Amino acid sequence: MSTTIPIERLTSRRKTRQRRRSGPIGAILLFTVPFALMFLAFYVAPIIYAMVQSTFAQKSSGLGLGALQEVFVFFDNYVRALSTPSFIASLGRLFLFCIIEVPLMVITATILALLLEAGKAVWPRAFRVIFFMPYGVPGVIATLLWGFLYVPSTSPVLQGLAAIGIDITPLQPNSVLFAIANISLWVYAGYNMIILTAALNSIPSELYEAAKIDGAGEWKTIFLIKLPLIRPSIVLVTLFTIIGTLQLFVEPLVLSPLTTAISSDFTPNMAAYNQAFAQGNSNLAAAMAVIVAILAFIMSFGFLRIVNKKGSEAW
Amino acid sequence: MSREHERERNVDIGRIGVTLALLFAAFYFLLPILWVLFASTKSPGDLFATGGLWFSDEPQFIYNLQRLFSESNGIFGAWVLNSLLYSGVGALVATVLSVACGYGIARYRFFGKEAFFGAILGGVLVPATVIALPLYFLLNTVNLTGTYWSVLLPSMVSPFGVYLARIHSGAIPEEVIEAARLDGAGEVRIFSTIATRMMVPAIVTIFLFQFVTIWNNYLLPLVMLNDTSKFPITLGLTLWNSQTQRDPYFYTLVVVGSAVSAFVLIGIMVSLQRFWKAGMTAGATKG
Structure with a gap:
């Protein structure tokens, strides 16, 4: 009898020690495994699947009489995609769109944030809400609305400009990229502005006072204090805008019925969608999707590399 | 003077x-x-x-407005409910998963942690359009395409949510957690009762961010769904937009439908704007 008690104590103590050690492991697994599984299933698996699929092709066996067979073809689909003139053209278009959209977005969002932050605005809260509002409008619906504003018969803006002798045709081949850039700008500028105002707000006010005492004017304060201090946020906004532009799909797709300037393979994503669902060539579509993903990584990391080289690490 | x-x-x-x-x-x-x-x-x-x-x-x-809600046996109402279902349920599950994961990464040390987090951050950088197409073929092999699940399940993953959750979990004072441990609270209990309560603004931000992302998503439902009764608003309105040649009244339906759906979401967002701002400061600090 008397010996059982210490033994019990021993085991119970061992149990608690064990629980202590295994507690965090159990908790770590419980916290991270559900997300990890979902991430594997819906992010990693599709990418791996696309990479595998992009190295195969459907070929008819024998003399073209047999059923279609999956044949391993190495990089044939990539060669085919990159030797299709319209796909190369769509990549060029995407690049051009990036060059238009990224500076336009970052500069607009920064100017709006600085204007609101200057402390000179009347009703800053109302302006902030108005600028942020379009973020709640889905890209599809924003495109439908701007579509009406791009057509002379329904657009008060085009009608007004025409009345004073200015004719603008937003949906012509040479202006349609700007028309699309304007829609993205309208939707996301306010959202990016909020990120930048948050950063501006976190600058200690002593810095401004010190600058004032040193005789720095409004412009000097902006260029020597505000912009350098919100640099990490500007980098973040730029990075997200670059990734956003590479996704270009919805806006041209919804605008395409309104204009002949937008073909069914206007952007790489549209070309991939077209290959998969209209042409039924999912292998070539997979290769195109992988090319866009590689492009996204090259551009994101290339951008971060350039930015981090110039100064302190930003992200 | x-x-x-x-x-x-x-x-x-x-x-x-x-x-x-x-x-x-x-x-x-x-x-x-x-x-x-x-x-x-x-x-x-x-x-x-x-x-x-x-x-x-x-x-x-x-x-x-009456025509909008009575067209095709009130299908617009179904689209609104579908959008609320996809966004509401998807964002709710995504928030729980990513907050737990971000908390786990921030508070504990374990093997391969930084590689794991790096992979998740890589996920933020992958364009969503790149994932949607292969996902269709993948889900097709398990006969899930065309179902509510085909849109809901992929919407439940938010790598950006994990990123935000990690930053905000890191900001919880260690003393608070330690005190709770001394009081005998288990790790799960500490997370569910103490940590989450201190992270409310971040959690609301993650939820709203994912809600808007799902609400605005077009490509995923476009590739996954073909039954119009399962469409979200975005897909439904483009369907109507393609029918304006047949009947010009669809122009008005598209316009009124756009107005209604835009104002639903603007209303939700503006009323919760103060939470947004609190959460977004995270992006401003070094990650």
Whole structure:
């Protein structure tokens, strides 16, 4: 009898020690495994699947009489995609769109944030809400609305400009990229502005006072204090805008019925969608999707590399 | 004295300049919204025949609204409910998963942690369009395409949510957690009762961010669904938009439908805006 008690104590103590050690492991697994599984299933698996699929092709066996067979073809689909003139053209278009959209977005969002932050605005809260509002409008619906504003018969803006002798045709081949850039700008500028105002707000006010005492004017304060201090946020906004532009799909797709300037393979994503669902060539579509993903990584990391080289690490 | 005067005048010019610039920007951001408000009161004929920024002679907003909700046996109502279902349930599960994961990464040390987090951050950088196409073929092999699950399940993963959750979990003072441990609270209990309560603004931000992302998503439902009764609003409105050749009244339906769906989400967002700002400061600090 008397010996059982210490033994019990021993085991119970061992149990608690064990629980202590295994507690965090159990908790770590419980916290991270559900997300990890979902991430594997819906992010990693599709990418791996696309990479595998992009190295195969459907070929008819024998003399073209047999059923279609999956044949391993190495990089044939990539060669085919990159030797299709319209796909190369769509990549060029995407690049051009990036060059238009990224500076336009970052500069607009920064100017709006600085204007609101200057402390000179009347009703800053109302302006902030108005600028942020379009973020709640889905890209599809924003495109439908701007579509009406791009057509002379329904657009008060085009009608007004025409009345004073200015004719603008937003949906012509040479202006349609700007028309699309304007829609993205309208939707996301306010959202990016909020990120930048948050950063501006976190600058200690002593810095401004010190600058004032040193005789720095409004412009000097902006260029020597505000912009350098919100640099990490500007980098973040730029990075997200670059990734956003590479996704270009919805806006041209919804605008395409309104204009002949937008073909069914206007952007790489549209070309991939077209290959998969209209042409039924999912292998070539997979290769195109992988090319866009590689492009996204090259551009994101290339951008971060350039930015981090110039100064302190930003992200 | 005159110097002081001059400076005051400069301040005034500055104030007027800033206000004018902001008013111009406000006009730009309000233009499509104002246009859709006026357009939703018009008949298809007036839509093309009257000025865009004022009412027509015979406003018929109520009639348009009735037509919107009665067209094709009230399918617009189903689209609204579908959008709320996809966004609400998807964002809720995504928030729980990513907050737990971000908390786990921030509070514990374990093997391969940084590689794991790096992979998740890589996920933020992958364009969603790249994932949607292969996902269709993948889900097709398990016969899930065309179901509610095909849109819901992929919407439950938010790598950006994990990123935000990690930053905000890191900000919880270690003493608070330690005190709870000494009081005998288990790790799960500490997370569910103490940590989550201290992270409410971040959690609301993650939820809203994912809600808007799912609500605005177009490509995923486009590739996954073919039964119109399962469509979200975005997909439904583009379906109607493609039918304007057949019946011009669809122009008005698209306009009124756009107005309704835009205002639903703008309403949700503006009313929760203060939470947004609190959560977004995270992006401003070094990750």
